[in-house]
Amino acid sequence: xxxxxxxxxxxxxxxxxxxxxxxxxxxxxxxxxxxxxxxxxxxxxxxxxxxxxxxxxxxxxxxxxxxxxxxxxxxxxxxxxxxxxxxxxxxxxxxxxxxxxxxxxxxxxxxxxxxxxxxxxxxxxxxxxxxxxxxxxxxxxxxxxxxxxxxxxxxxxxxxxxxxxxxxxx
Amino acid sequence: xxxxxxxxxxxxxxxxxxxxxxxxxxxxxxxxxxxxxxxxxxxxxxxxxxxxxxxxxxxxxxxxxxxxxxxxxxxxxxxxxxxxxxxxxxxxxxxxxxxxxxxxxxxxxxxxxxxxxxxxxxxxxxxxxxxxxxxxxxxxxxxxxxxxxxxxxxxxxxxxxxxxxxxxxxxxxxxxxxxxxxxxxxxx
Numbered sequence: 001x002x003x004x005x006x007x008x009x010x011x012x013x014x015x016x017x018x019x020x021x022x023x024x025x026x027x028x029x030x031x032x033x034x035x036x037x038x039x040x041x042x043x044x045x046x047x048x049x050x051x052x053x054x055x056x057x058x059x060x061x062x063x064x065x066x067x068x069x070x071x072x073x074x075x076x077x078x079x080x081x082x083x084x085x086x087x088x089x090x091x092x093x094x095x096x097x098x099x100x101x102x103x104x105x106x107x108x109x110x111x112x113x114x115x116x117x118x119x120x121x122x123x124x125x126x127x128x129x130x131x132x133x134x135x136x137x138x139x140x141x142x143x144x145x146x147x148x149x150x151x152x153x154x155x156x157x158x159x160x161x162x163x164x165x166x167x168x169x170x
Numbered sequence: 171x172x173x174x175x176x177x178x179x180x181x182x183x184x185x186x187x188x189x190x191x192x193x194x195x196x197x198x199x200x201x202x203x204x205x206x207x208x209x210x211x212x213x214x215x216x217x218x219x220x221x222x223x224x225x226x227x228x229x230x231x232x233x234x235x236x237x238x239x240x241x242x243x244x245x246x247x248x249x250x251x252x253x254x255x256x257x258x259x260x261x262x263x264x265x266x267x268x269x270x271x272x273x274x275x276x277x278x279x280x281x282x283x284x285x286x287x288x289x290x291x292x293x294x295x296x297x298x299x300x301x302x303x304x305x306x307x308x309x310x311x312x313x314x315x316x317x318x319x320x321x322x323x324x325x326x327x328x329x330x331x332x333x334x335x336x337x338x339x340x341x342x343x344x345x346x347x348x349x350x351x352x353x354x355x356x357x358x
Contacts, residue, residue: 029318034335103252103296105337119251119297127296131318149179 002162004062010055011163014090017051018141020044021093022134029131042101042108049094056087070157075147082143089137093130100127202303202311209313210253212291214302215240215260226357230286233263233353238302238309240291243357250292253299258291259342260302261355262309268325275326280341283348287325288355290340295321295333310339 003011024041027033071079101107103118117123151159207213217239219228223246230239238260245257264272269284281287291300293312300323301313308330310323321332327339343358 028333031332035337105249105294105297115248116251119248124252124296 004058005165007055007058007062008163008165010051010058013051014048014055017044017048018090018137021048025134038104039108041097045094045097045101046110048090049098052087052090052094071159078143079147082140082147085140086137086144089133089140093133093137096126096130096133099123100130103127202315204301204311204313204315207301207313207315209298211256211313212240212258212260212299212301213313214238214304218242221357228261228355228357229353230261230263230355231351231353233261235263235265235285236268236306238262240302241355241357249297252297253292257342258299259344259357260287260289260291260300260310262287262289262325264325265306268306268309271325275324275328277326277338280327280338282344283346285348286346286353286355287327288341288344288346289327290342292340293319293321293334294329294337294339295319300339 021041021044024033024037024044028035028037028041098109099113099118100123101109102113102115103123112118148160148163151157152161204213216237217230217233219230219239220242221228223244226241226243228239228241233239241259241261243257243259245255247257250257262268264285264287268287272281272284272287276284276287289310291310292298293300293314295312296314296319298312298314298319300310300321303309303311303322307324308322309325310327312319312321312332312334314320319333321334322330323334323339324330327341329335329337329339345356345358347354347356
């Protein structure tokens, strides 16, 4: 039992989108790029919303997918927590970012949120949260990478290969 | 089993570091002593004139060159949500140097009398109040000085740095008539 090809594709599309989001978001925040960066950030963010919804649908349809029974209990618990954390973090990211972007004069959004709400104190708090949350995401990603590297190079098991398109043993 | 070589890991780590390095460099321009000023109201104006909602007529004859009068008018436009639903309008009586700058840089149709620049004090980024800096080259700046805000505008309302770089401040519908020393602004 393993991930479907759809799930694997969606995983790597998410990875690329997160890199695009981090690159454009940080470049804009730190004044290293002009407003083209924030326009890209908004468009990639909306693609990310679609991808996240598709991932969750794919996950619920293939719920029995990966049962890494070979792994220790603490490993499964940790991996599971980090995965849930990543999902929640990304959902929080797109929600806060979407509302924050709605406050712009010319948002590049399909359905911008209400301008009065987006420019309220709450809307501003959403932007601050969006900004602070990159540390949470970077922490979770570090754990995610550390886990995959440990399984690949130290345990030498199939954990990372389960998420690639390479020929699999099963 | 698919192999991820050491070279792949090194390449990935290096490229992520390059991507994240913007966080280390934080470019800042135009230093203003505006830490923690309110962001819902302008500051630095020479006159504050409060008018009722709707069309208004304001007399600004006493405004000297280089000075700024701010008109505060209640509005229903959600564009002004971050300034307490009040439209703040600046009337900047330009100096000779600023009139020359305006002649070269003003957008067509935004200035009726080259000596007076009338502009909405709402940031083109997220609608915070714009303050008056007293700097003749950059008279307007966003009151939000956070790292991802900090817009600064020149005498034609053009964003020269910060989040609103390359964007113009909006201009209200108005007419201005200067008869000798009598200067009257009408907002429609």
